[in-house]
Amino acid sequence: MSTTHPAGSAAANAISGGFLDKSRTVAPHDYNRFTVPAAALAVHLCIGQVYAFSTYNLPLTKLIGLTQSASDDWSLVAIGWIFSTAILFLGLSAALFGRWVESAGPRKAMFVAAACFGGGFLVGAVGIYLHQLWILFLGYGVLGGCGLGIGYISPVSTLIKWFPDRPGMATGMAIMGFGGGAMIAAPLSIFLMDHFKTSTDNGVLGAFVAMGVLYFLFMSIGAISVRIPPTGWKPAGWNPSAHPKKLVTHAHVHVDVAWKTRQFWFLWGILCMNVTAGIGVLGQASPMIQEIFTGRVSPASAASFVGLLSLFNMGGRFFWASVSDYIGRRNTYFVFFLLGIALYASVPTLGSLGTIPWFVIAFGVILSMYGGGFATIPAYLRDLFGTMHVGAIHGRLLTAWAAAGVLGPVLVNYIRKFQIDSGVPKAQAYSVTMYIMCALLLIGFICNLLVKPVDAQHHHADNS
Amino acid sequence: MAKLKFYVLWLIVGVPLVWGVSKTLQSALKLFQ
Numbered sequence: 001m002s003t004t005h006p007a008g009s010a011a012a013n014a015i016s017g018g019f020l021d022k023s024r025t026v027a028p029h030d031y032n033r034f035t036v037p038a039a040a041l042a043v044h045l046c047i048g049q050v051y052a053f054s055t056y057n058l059p060l061t062k063l064i065g066l067t068q069s070a071s072d073d074w075s076l077v078a079i080g081w082i083f084s085t086a087i088l089f090l091g092l093s094a095a096l097f098g099r100w101v102e103s104a105g106p107r108k109a110m111f112v113a114a115a116c117f118g119g120g121f122l123v124g125a126v127g128i129y130l131h132q133l134w135i136l137f138l139g140y141g142v143l144g145g146c147g148l149g150i151g152y153i154s155p156v157s158t159l160i161k162w163f164p165d166r167p168g169m170a171t172g173m174a175i176m177g178f179g180g181g182a183m184i185a186a187p188l189s190i191f192l193m194d195h196f197k198t199s200t201d202n203g204v205l206g207a208f209v210a211m212g213v214l215y216f217l218f219m220s221i222g223a224i225s226v227r228i229p230p231t232g233w234k235p236a237g238w239n240p241s242a243h244p245k246k247l248v249t250h251a252h253v254h255v256d257v258a259w260k261t262r263q264f265w266f267l268w269g270i271l272c273m274n275v276t277a278g279i280g281v282l283g284q285a286s287p288m289i290q291e292i293f294t295g296r297v298s299p300a301s302a303a304s305f306v307g308l309l310s311l312f313n314m315g316g317r318f319f320w321a322s323v324s325d326y327i328g329r330r331n332t333y334f335v336f337f338l339l340g341i342a343l344y345a346s347v348p349t350l351g352s353l354g355t356i357p358w359f360v361i362a363f364g365v366i367l368s369m370y371g372g373g374f375a376t377i378p379a380y381l382r383d384l385f386g387t388m389h390v391g392a393i394h395g396r397l398l399t400a401w402a403a404a405g406v407l408g409p410v411l412v413n414y415i416r417k418f419q420i421d422s423g424v425p426k427a428q429a430y431s432v433t434m435y436i437m438c439a440l441l442l443i444g445f446i447c448n449l450l451v452k453p454v455d456a457q458h459h460h461a462d463n464s
Numbered sequence: 465m466a467k468l469k470f471y472v473l474w475l476i477v478g479v480p481l482v483w484g485v486s487k488t489l490q491s492a493l494k495l496f497q
Contacts, residue, residue, distance in 0.1 A: 028466070311492065
């Protein structure tokens with residue numbers, strides 16, 4: 001990949017500092033910018049493990065009893081909160097440490113994320129060894145959760161700076177890893193638990209230690225490989241359009257200003273509504289398909305359905321974010337909301353017609369747009385607020401994810417329960433939920449419609 | 465050397481990703497059997 005380097009890069013390289021220091025990560029002249037998505041993937045593939053944490057749920061309730069839970073074993077309800085704690089701290093740390101990630105640079109941020117996430121497993125292992133649940137919460141939930149948040153945002157602004165011509169594709173490639181991480185972690189966890197299993201140990205402790213070390217090393221490879229572009233770098237032959245699109249700015253907005261603008265909150269609403277619609281379904285996918293097609297879908301087939309949705313979720317992150325480079329961010333979200341409304345509205349009909357393949361395809365497309373929503377938002381932020389603080393702004397916007405993480409499952413679970421308690425057959429208990437999802441997507445559509453360029457008064461004085 | 469590092473890094477992230485996707489795909493295809 002040919003690149004253009006102003007002379008300033010040599011000076012920047014010469015500034016000495018620690019190995020993790022931002023000044024030590026300026027790319028050499030022969031650096032291939034497509035190394036950065038691989039480095040970002042090394043981090044995101046690891047932290048995506050959080051979606052497969054449920055693999056450990058049952059084994060963690062049998063640490064003492066081994067084959068079945070003993071009276072002193074932890075309850076499944078208590079274990080279930082570990083995932084929620086990790087996601088909560090993902091949102092909090094992304095919002096709190098976003099500015100630090102921007103100033104420290106991607107290498108230091110990725111390394112800290114590796115230490116937190118890998119360390120979270122190791123501290124969690126101490127909790128398992130001592131059978132102290134609070135240590136497990138502190139380890140995987142709090143420390144690991146911080147690793148998730150810092151790791152999630154750490155490569156975003158670097159990717160956007162390396163790919164000013166294709167920011168959607170670049171961030172989509174990295175964030176795809178977060179969707180794909182569970183696909184590696186689930187079979188890996190099962191393999192490790194089997195490997196460390198003995199007559200007195202169900203293997204969870206060994207698996208936690210092994211995963212902590214493995215993930216630390218894997219994420220560190222990403223940290224070592226990542227580089228920032230020299231000041232003023234741009235892809236060879238690429239020039240910013242003289243007539244930029246209406247919603248794309250070349251100015252920059254400071255993170256402390258950005259979150260006070262209407263545009264930030266419209267984007268918050270867009271992300272929250274898009275995620276709420278997808279996350280509720282994702283959490284209930286297995287029982288939902290079994291109940292809608294009563295007697296026709298076995299638990300094993302339902303698990304296959306969940307796996308297929310994960311694939312669509314991952315693929316959608318790359319596909320839709322790449323598409324957004326051509327049709328624009330706003331139009332991409334219009335597609336998500338309009339197509340999403342049409343598909344959710346068709347689900348009750350597809351269920352009553354008993355057409356499983358079309359039902360699966362409809363939810364596959366819905367989940368691809370759920371993933372696409374995550375992957376396209378960094379580029380949307382870059383379009384509106386510029387590149388200077390995009391990582392920090394992205395971190396604050398991820399609070400919408402935390403809100404959706406509560407709202408989505410609550411809506412799906414409680415409405416279903418209310419319907420069943422009111423005497424509605426299980427097969428039809430999801431119909432109202434689907435129409436509510438349509439209403440949420442309509443709110444997201446309106447938020448997207450209201451997005452206008454950020455007023456020049458909010459632009460940063462120094463745009464260098 | 466830079467080229468080698470580039471290919472090695474993509475191999476390091478690509479192999480586990482392909483392994484995970486193939487495992488999921490194997491399981492997912494059972495739905496249509």
